[in-house]
Amino acid sequence: MNMKLTVIALMLALAGCGGKKAPDTPPVLPEPEPEYTLEENIGMMLLVGFRGQEVDYDKNVEIISALRDYHVGSVILFDYDVPTGTRGRNIKDAGQLKRLCQQLRSFNPTLLIGIDQEGGYVSRLATRYGFPAIPSAQKCAAKGDDTVRHYADLTGQMLEEIGINLDFAPVADVNVNPACPVIGGIERSFSGDPAVVRRCCMIWSEELLNHHVVSCWKHFPGHGSATGDTHKGLVDVTNTWQPYELDPYRHGENGMERLMPFTMVMTAHVINRQLDPSGLPASLSPKITSYLRDTLDFQGVIVTDDLAMGAIVQQYSFEKAVRMAVLAGADLLCLSNNGGTYDVNMVPRAVKVIQQMVEDGTVSAERIAQSAERVRSLL
Numbered sequence: 339m340n341m342k343l344t345v346i347a348l349m350l351a352l353a354g355c356g357g358k359k360a361p362d363t364p365p366v367l368p369e370p371e372p373e374y375t376l377e378e379n380i381g382m383m384l385l386v387g388f389r390g391q392e393v394d395y396d397k398n399v400e401i402i403s404a405l406r407d408y409h410v411g412s413v414i415l416f417d418y419d420v421p422t423g424t425r426g427r428n429i430k431d432a433g434q435l436k437r438l439c440q441q442l443r444s445f446n447p448t449l450l451i452g453i454d455q456e457g458g459y460v461s462r463l464a465t466r467y468g469f470p471a472i473p474s475a476q477k478c479a480a481k482g483d484d485t486v487r488h489y490a491d492l493t494g495q496m497l498e499e500i501g502i503n504l505d506f507a508p509v510a511d512v513n514v515n516p517a518c519p520v521i522g523g524i525e526r527s528f529s530g531d532p533a534v535v536r537r538c539c540m541i542w543s544e545e546l547l548n549h550h551v552v553s554c555w556k557h558f559p560g561h562g563s564a565t566g567d568t569h570k571g572l573v574d575v576t577n578t579w580q581p582y583e584l585d586p587y588r589h590g591e592n593g594m595e596r597l598m599p600f601t602m603v604m605t606a607h608v609i610n611r612q613l614d615p616s617g618l619p620a621s622l623s624p625k626i627t628s629y630l631r632d633t634l635d636f637q638g639v640i641v642t643d644d645l646a647m648g649a650i651v652q653q654y655s656f657e658k659a660v661r662m663a664v665l666a667g668a669d670l671l672c673l674s675n676n677g678g679t680y681d682v683n684m685v686p687r688a689v690k691v692i693q694q695m696v697e698d699g700t701v702s703a704e705r706i707a708q709s710a711e712r713v714r715s716l717l
Contacts, residue, residue: 374710376703380692381409382710383664385452385641386685387416387674391430393441404685405445411713412450412504412670413442417462420676427676431468432500439501448717450552452504455493459524460507463496470496474525475509479538486528490542494549503551504716506604508542510535510555510586514563515578521562532585536593539586543597552716555594557606557643558630559584559613559620568607568649572619576611587634595635599715602639603630605668607649618666619649622659627667639712641670646677656684660691664701669709 374382388401395402404410415435419427429435443449453462458474465471472493478486490508497505512535513527521527528538543553560583566573587603589595605621614625621642630636645651645659654662663671675684695701 376696376706378409379706379710380689382411382713383670384410384685384688385412385414385670385672386410387414387676389419389427389680391428391434392438400682408685408689410685412452414452414674415462416676417464421678421680429462429467436500450504451502452506453502454506455497456507456509456526457489460526475528476525479528479534483541486538486541487545490545494546494551497551498549505546505551506554506556508539508553508555510539511557511560511562512583514580514583515565518562518564520567527562532582536586543601547600553601554604554641555601556604558587558603559610559626561606561608564608569647571648571652572609573649574609576609579610579612589635598636598638602641603636604641604643607643607647622662622666624666639669639716640667642668642672644672644674646674651677656687657691660688661695664692664695669712
């Protein structure tokens with residue numbers, strides 16, 4: 339008789355000895371799912387930027403309030419402060435940055451701390467602050483998968499050591515227009531071949547995951563064919579965009595679906611009437627978000643590109659942009675506070691907008707909870 343079955347039979351026999359019934363053991367019940375308030379769920383939908391190389395009640399109490407009072411679940415760090423045109427906004431060196439991350443997590447141990455660390459031109463952790471040089475995506479891919487893997491691993495090590503657990507990389511844009519001022523022109527795309535882009539993005543995400551760092555694929559549905567810069571104003575890719583720019587996001591062999599619980603996708607501020615004839619920027623377009631969710635079956639976190647960029651602020655008020663991003667289906671709203679001005683009341687203003695949307699029935703509390711849960715699932 340099988341040993342396991344023998345043991346079971348013996349236990350049953352002992353239970354029956356003397357005609358006595360074995361005492362019932364109460365079943366072990368699963369821990370109840372935690373319940374979150376509407377305010378806590380709204381806070382999880384906000385990714386916020388702030389000034390300061392340390393958390394200081396006298397200098398930047400707004401980030402303390404955001405974390406403590408408004409339950410903000412994610413922050414984004416920068417080296418350059420756009421309103422003042424100066425460097426050192428959040429970053430001085432590795433030691434300082436590690437202390438800053440520890441201070442932030444004293445308010446929320448599971449805080450997502452994000453940064454744009456792609457390599458090349460977009461490297462917030464630059465050599466000027468003592469960090470190792472990471473080549474651009476284009477240069478890495480040109481030398482092959484092993485080079486991509488090496489620098490992705492190095493990036494993951496660096497971020498993990500500091501305490502940053504979210505990298506707004508890899509760039510999944512296909513290099514359709516090598517002269518694009520914000521993609522091809524500064525070597526942010528891995529390749530003009532969507533299959534190469536997808537493979538390199540997978541490598542980058544896998545290596546970050548090995549270091550407990552969440553990745554973010556950007557900029558959906560494709561920024562690589564653009565002729566303009568969404569930092570400066572509206573960009574319309576309707577006549578230049580190619581359907582194969584969606585290929586990096588598709589399921590299939592080496593598809594990102596197996597990384598879905600550990601990554602997010604950022605929507606761009608580009609207008610693409612091939613996907614949404616209304617002409618809304620992708621980040622504010624329910625139609626384009628639905629394409630990503632329903633047609634491409636991405637069920638992870640969808641984050642907007644920075645709502646402080648020119649493409650948005652030149653067309654919409656802050657309150658309207660927040661409202662439209664939520665209605666578009668975004669789970670996480672990027673509020674860098676690093677556009678033309680710095681607003682110490684940015685977080686309470688955003689929270690008020692979303693609370694009002696729930697109160698007037700524009701969006702349900704269940705929908706807010708769903709987005710918040712997606713973000714929590716990354717932790």
